Amino acid sequence: MLNDPRSHGLWEKTAPQPPATKPLSGQVAADVVVVGGGYTGLSSALHLAEAGSSVVLLEANEIGFGGAGRNVGLINAGMWVMPDDLPGELGAVHGERLLELLGNAPKLVMELIDKHGIACELERNGTLHCAVGPQGLKEIEERARQWSKRGAPVTVLDARETERRVGSSAYAGALLDMRAGTLQPLAYARGLAHAVVKAGVAVHTGSRVIATEKSGTKWIVSTAGGKVSANWIIVATDAYSTGPWEQVRNEQVHLPYFNFATVPLGDNLSKSVLPGREGAWDTKEVLSSFRMDQAGRLVFGSVGALRNTGLAVHKSWARRSLRKLFPQLGDIPFECEWYGKIGMTDNALPRFHKFAPNVVGFSGYNGRGIAPGTVFGKVLAGHILGHISEADLPLPVTDIIEPSFRTVKEMWYEAGAQAAHFVGARV
Template sequence: MLADPRSHGLWECTAPAAPATVALSGQVTTRVAIVGAGYTGLSAALHLASAGVEAVVLDGAEVGFGGSGRNVGLVNAGMWVMPDDLPGTLGEPHGERLLSLLGNAPAEVFDLIDRHAIACEAERTGTLHCADDEKGRRELGERARQWQARGVAVRVLDGAETCRMTGSVAYRAALLDPRAGTIQPLAYARGLAAAAIAAGARVFTRSPVTGCMQSGARYQLDLPGGQVLADQVIVASNAYGTGPWAALAQELTPLPYFNCATPPLPDAVRRTILSGRQGAWDTRRILRSFRMDQAGRLVFGSIGALSGAGLGVHREWARRSVARMFPQVGPVRFESEWFGTIGMTADNLPRFHRLAPGIVTICGYNGRGIAPGTVFGRVLADVARGVIDDAALPLPVTDVQAPGFRRARQIFYETGACLAHAAGERVKTRR
């Protein structure tokens, strides 16, 4: 995308074309202006337009340019935080509300896909959270217990069943979550955009917002080609935010994440790896994720940026890892590689902010953008429509606060990943 083969990699090569959009020119008036054409902004636009509310989406680049078009494509339920910890962290009633919202979020994603016939390689077969050591196995057992206490049919697989379902002897156990699944993430973003446009929303790309000021009872958003006058504004830029709300990106610690994809594997080989079509990731501190796309490519990723010194280090680590975990693949080569940025918060939970009267945002998805972004877009649409007020939100209203030592944390993440990957997978994998 934008002539950069490492921005969106495989997803750019295999996604259906984006709906036709243009840069904004002149002056446009709307009820709600939405800044950012990722999952959150497009979901908000779709829900607003479907309810008969005027909505205009503005993006400085293209539909799905940020994390929405770069991630691995796991549609997960919940967040990284253990279910029982959410009420303690957020307090009542927000903790249980957020658990319920995000627990049901994958179903909402797949319902939108079905309802709007979005071609995005949707696989609603669950995900596998894999334990590579005893500590990880215990963690998965406790996570399963807490979800099961809430009536969720997750289950822990033993080593033999994990090996059978993943196709690798690398793991001792896995947590199977049937609520979850996988999609082609850029195709989903483009499909949401097409659905929003069909419902009546207007989407402008290559239209960065450079300023925002009050103009009478409305807000005036300034762009290189004109202005948008809006009664309300939804900021949905998350870790890729610039312009008047750049402070939102500064609130998040950026975590780089990359993916590499093999060519389509022979049928006999692809049947041995994730035969149930689940997506997977593990409990390692510097985690690994892996999945198959519809054509049988193995997509393998981890923390790190494919730039500078990290390019060779991470690529070679991924090649060694695939060879070690899946020897049936044979000589490993990648036909595409790409990376992006995850926005991390100090407690691994998202934030809801009122930036000004009539300007709202939710940000900080911590690597769980697909399902949360979709349902939070609906929540923000409901806020803009006046359907819900602050008392009914799944998150408390908080002020924007930059994390301490943000730059140091960013350097630590990337340097730590480079060092770990430079030495990783040079010894025999043990169960």
């Protein structure tokens, strides 16, 4: 997008086209204006429109431009935080409420894909959290214990079964989560956009919000080309926020994340690497993720930005790591490369913000945007429709607080990933 092959890489190359849209022009009115064309914005717009609300969706660039079109494509349940730790972070009521909501979130994603016939390479075979060494095995065993007592369909696999499913002997075990799966993330976003347009939402891309003001009981949302008058505003811009809600971006520390996609492996190799098409990632602090796409490409990623010296460092590391993990692949060439930003909050949990009366939004997905973004969009719709009170939301209202030394931390993460990958996988 925007003539940058490293912004969306393989996903832009293989996703179906989005619906035809154009920038906002003139003055329009709606019940709700949604700002942001990612999973949260699209899901909220869809659920509102299906309930009979009139909705205008404004996207600054293109559908799926932010994290929705750049991520790995893992439909994960829950967050990074251990399940038992959430009540301590959020209180018993919100902690358990959030666990239940996000634990079931992949189900909503799959239901929407089925309902609207979204072509996004959906795989329902679960995910594998791969344990690196004894400490990694201990981590996934504890995570499995905490989810199992809540009835989640999770299983710890031994090293032999993990090797059979992954195609590599590198791991001490893996946590199989059958709630989860994989999809083509930009295709999912574009498919939601088609469903949104079909439901009657007016979608305007190339329509960056530059100002908002209150006029009586209405909000006036302005772009360079027009204005929308609405009763409610949903802020669904998250880590790529600019303009009136730039503070949402500033609340988060950006962690860069890249992906490389190989050429299609072919039938024989495809049977030896993730033959069940589970999505996978490991327990390292500077983690790696890998999954297959529908055409048999292996998508392999980690922390880092493909710019300046990082491009050569991370590409060299990726080649070494693949040879070590999957020696059967040899020196298989890469077909695509891209990277984006993960917005990390100080406790690795999302936020609910009430920016002003009737101006609300969820943000801070910490690298888990597909299922949480989708389900939080539905929650926002339910809140606006009066079905979910503020007291019954899955998160409490929180103030926006910019973390200390945010810029320094972001520089450190980018440089640290380069340092780790410069020496990584050399033995």
